[in-house]
Amino acid sequence: MFSETPILLVEDDDADAFFLQRAIEKLKIPFALDRVTDGRSAMDYLGRTGRFEKMATLPPPHLVVLDLKMPVCSGFDVLEWVRSQACFKHLKIAVWSSSTLPEDRAKALQLGACDFVVKPAKLGEYEKMIQNWLAHGFLPSAANSADCPSES
Secondary structure, eight states, X not given: OOOSSOEEEEOSOXXXXXXXHHHHHHTTOSSOEEEESSHHXXXXXXXXXXXXXXXXXXXXXXXXXXXSSOSSXXXXXXXXXXXXXGGGTTOEEEEEESOOOHHHHXXXXXTTOSEEEEOOSSHHHHHHHHHHHXXXXXXXXXXXXXXXXXXX
């Protein structure tokens, strides 16, 4: 079941998804975590196409947490697609990756990511990452109700 105004996690690694979910629960973040496991599914989810078509009336997520290295389409492909959609102009996307390459960070930020973090190694680091996103307004107190998918 997908939530009305969640955080969207685009992540193919079950362990990383589990630890992010645990940190959200521990911090009592009031947003559900919806997850897709590849870049193509992320685009379908955001565009409300394919298996996500029934969600067409729901607003976009508060935040997208996006892995770079995934099957089907990479995180870079997702970033390029999202930023080509005028209705997602203000959608916050935080890239998290196991990559420590400066060129990956630079490319993600150049493509419109609002943050780039190396995936945490400990639960406490996940919590600090989420607290940082809260402090920078990546998770607003009220949902932005822009209805993007219907604007095609």
